[in-house]
Amino acid sequence: MxxxxxxxxxxxxxxxxxxxxxxxxxxxxxxxxxxxxxxxxxxxxxxxxxxxLTGLDRIETLANGSVRIGALVRNAELAHDAHFASHFPAVAEALLSGATAQLRNAATVGGNLLQRTRCGYFYDAASACNKRVAGAGCDARGGDNRLHAVLGWSENCIATHPSDFCVPLVAFDTVVEVEGRAGKRDIPLDQLHCLPADAPERDTVLERGDMIVAIRLPAAADRFAPHSRYLKVRERTSYAFAVVSAAAALRLDAGRILEARVALGGVALKPWRAREAELLLAGNQADAALFHRAATAALVDAKPSGDNGFKIELARRIIVRALSLAASGTPARVAALPASAFASGVTHHV
Amino acid sequence: MSLTKTLVINGLKRTIVLDDPRVTLLDLLRERLDLPGTKKGCDRGQCGACTVLVNGRRINSCLTLAASLDNAEILTIEGVAQGEQLHPVQDAFIACDGLQCGYCTPGQIMSAIGLIQEAQAGDDAERVREGMSGNLCRCGAYQGITQAVLDAQKVMRASKQQEVV
Amino acid sequence: MSESPPTSPMPHIRHGSNIGQPLTRRDGILKVTGAARYAADNHPNGLAYAVLALSSIARGRVAFLDVQAAKSHPGVVEVITPANRPALAEDPDAKTNPFMFKLDLLQSDRVRYANQPIAVVVAETLEAATEGAALLAPKYEVEDPIVALDAGESFVPPSVGVGNPSEIYKGDVAKKLAAAANRLDVTYETPPQYHNPMEPHAIVAAWDGDMLSIDTPSQALAMAQGRLAGLFGISPDNIHIRSPFLGGGFGSKGFISGPQVLGVIAARMVGRPVKLVLRREQMFGPVGHRAPTRQTIRMGTDAQGKLTAIAHHTRTQSSTFDDFFEPASDASHTLYASPAISTSHDAVRVDTGTPLFMRAPGEATGSIALESAIDEMANACGMDPLTFRLANYADVEPISGKPFSSKALRECYTRGAERFGWAGRPLRTGQMRDRDGLLVGWGMGTATFPALMFQANAKATLRRDGQGMMEIGAHDMGQGAWTALAQIAADALALDMEAIAFRSGTSDLPDAGIAGGSAHTATAGMAIHNAGAAVIAALADLATSDAKSPLFGAGNGGVIARGGCLYARNDESRNESFADILSRAGRDEISAQGQSAADPSAQETYAMHSHGAVFAEVKVDPDLGQIRTTRVVGAFAAGRIINPRMVESQLLGGMIWGVSFALHEQAHMDRRSGRIINANLGEYYIPVNADVPSVEAITVEEVDSHVNALGIKGVGEIGITGTAGAIANAVWHATGIRVRKFPITLDQLITG
Incomplete structure (x- = not known):
């Protein structure tokens, strides 16, 4: 070092x-x-x-009902905060499905948002990587890329964003509070991370000196609490990054969807909000056929960036499953294996 | 540049002069403070062998910069037993054979103590397994580890109740 | 003085003899308190830190190293490159026996695999040495690497494993296959795997003139000592190695590795003690691995489901410069009766580090293919996999026709199946679901591993104070040698565990051979047993030839030893304690040596193997393809069990390696660069606790009077075999998808 x-x-x-x-x-x-x-x-x-620094480690409900979480709040603290977990169960579930207890005890909210991709070529300093060195090339293209991006990638970069936490956050219109040289500003989380396009060296829209001081979940988000889930497919039962993950949240009225939120993880260089799917879901009766249509809509622009075509089909299936889980209701307590296909009590057939 | 810090390590207040800000908590313990019980398995937060408690929370000491700590209370494997008296988790690891080569064991035990303090798992073996999944064991002593955590937790609960009575 | 043995303040409860008792680990307290000192925990005065710089190319040469930049980093003491590395007494590329592997010790600027050591930086601190190594910023002349199983010319190696013939034929396979009622012709692939013990290879080395003092993990102390003696041109007696605990080895610490020797070179060069510890990513290259294989299995049966032919061919690879060939096809030699069997291997040479023995080398790799094929064959015959295996049960070793020294496999099948609840398993796939809708599949596999014996020596001593001592340079890498061998020692000396000192784990003690091949307990145990018998015989001589002894005239054979006393066999009222015998003889102590080795005549006569039957349940998400091993039951027959607690742990650990083989671990190599892209424990997946919720190992009693006098067969590796195949078969049973490329990953189920 x-x-x-x-x-x-x-x-x-x-x-x-x-x-x-x-x-x-x-x-x-x-x-x-x-x-x-x-x-x-x-x-x-x-x-x-x-x-x-003081004052950045608080979880507070603001006068307008939104919840503000300081950037230095530890992942575990937030996930185990009873008030927070009951209002944003999918966020708590996502947090608890990420990394390990040790890492969650240390890692902060702000740091989680800014974690870098796990692309092996980004980590391998001897490989060409446009994200590490602008203009160097991308060895992930044509390399070992089974787990790389299927949405929003470019010839210059096919990496994915590894966060679980960000996936439900982006679904709930989370806002990032930033303090920088020019003072304070808010950035919607959906606009924080950059897709690679021509400049994959840039992870986020943050400028030099910018510091994330907090995130805010809008008051409206907690209306999804009774029907919101996070589901994560991985190659170990625990302690593995997502192959693909999905957050799904519904506001239901007698089986009819008033409003839906869907986001995907592990598919792109940012947490991927599936607005086409949300639009399709809203106003319709929650059933399997609808969920399939929504999943198809969400992946309409997806294409393989390598040996990873299976992720497109997997992403469709995980959306369908996450929606059906959300429809059947948020469990009273996060499962023993958070966000896992093996969390017992999960009904697999819609 | 040198930084002077005060840390409470295994109950002992220690003043540490750090001549290099790159030193991690793990390397501080192992190479500079003669506390090599905490192990380095990956140095990248991927195996859990370096788990210690900082201010009561289990963390990976390999990913903690020593310079960043001030007045922190650190508990390492060397500080767990009270003299000859083993901690219930230590006893249970021996009784359940929750170890083979023993290299991941200090981290497993610190993680188990952290897990029990977190009080999220209860007697649910599945929650214990999930909660202990940040500690790799290449020998595959997982059955014994899980049982040891459950057994130790019972012992600790019983002794706590006794104290209350 | 050697390492003092670990002691336990807790009294052990004994029920009769020590062998067979489930004692807890004698080194348990040291290990749970952090007091057990592993190599890298040592910190002699004046210590300097050495860090390796490794090659990032797989083939070519190092054209430039920025030695100046490294040296000018504060704290850097020395940079060792091929240009200034001191001469060695022996060429690191010399190979005078199959157990001698070529080492990369900076002998040239040539690069022959990615992660080959190319320089060593020594500094006052670990931080400085680490950055110094990074500052070398090597420049290379790069050549295109050859890394795939299809690359280059294939050839038939002269031997596979350790001296096994690479091709063996029995009967006319082609004819039998042509005539078979049911046939199978399938190809399986296994990936490169890396041992990854939790403890990376580490060494603390200090020179004092021509004397060399070393702390390093070793599975074979005497061999390490001999290798170092050759390289440095000094007597083995000048080298003292301490290896009281290994943080896992699994074969990777069987031979001293290049990086360990580089630590010794660094210490000599800087004239100070040096600590060199591999970083995790550096474990992927210079310390061995399990080579990938592509295995083609052809089988035929008659109309009743009896095998008529098995042909097992393996394509594997070794490095461009040294030989180790994974003997995967040999798995088909011992398990299933067939009138015609052929096994063969061919190989290519690639730009990787040399592959090495990795827990069940050949056996694990071959087993997952063979057990999958047996399952496929059973299915083709419309038979239950257990019924099929029983129909093809081998009463003599199929390849050799020799009788087995013992084989309680039928009982393993019965006990395992019963415990698992195998009966009632639907024949067809995709029939079972749990209450959550997950697909459930059950699969099985047969486990086998040869019962090997190497050579070892031990020294036994009885003292006038009634205490005994057993000395042997044995190795505890987690299997429990400190405990199990001490149990054998106590029985051999006819003393309580508390009355013996057991000294082990250093190179100045009698050579215990290698802790490998699942043979350490048998090998070291027999040396201990024989040393104990020899010292008791010597003591009996003293007593029976002394007119003042109540045992006078009893004759050597007429005396038995028990609880620190000798008794006349036909009249136990005639007895005398060890202490009294020595006292009267005016002796402080009496010692004797014991040796062990395999019995060649027994080996000529019998086939010797451990056996087992493994039953596995997996659950698979029907849509998402994620797999979890929810239950594994293994029943094993492995001769005499010295310590059931430790044996169970060994078996469970092996079975978890089987889970890992089937579902988790693989190194992903970039074919263009020859570098491993997941050289870390975050993405080189090995099972975590949550991956193995229920694993159970049963031992089936087995008495074997041929393997050795103690009847020990060994349990260290057998758990992987059988298990990996059982899980693969369970995945098929759950999903109907037969994945033949291991590990089985969810993408193969999604697209399958």
């Missing part, structure tokens, strides 16, 4: 100033950053340690 300057600001303003210097990176838990630094994937000159 390259030597770096370690600075510890005492206010957000100081932190932003420090991190505005070129070559700086924010250090929260470091769960992803240190991993990347050890692998030689990133090599910042300066770490701006924000873990000691």
């Amino acid at each position: 390259k030597s770096f300057e370690y600075v510890r600001p005492t206010t957000v303003r100081e932190a932003v100033a420090a991190a505005s210097e070129p070559g700086s990176a924010y250090l929260a838990a470091g769960s992803n950053l240190l991993d990347l630094m050890k692998g030689g994937v990133v090599a910042p000159d300066r770490l701006v340690d924000i873990t000691h």
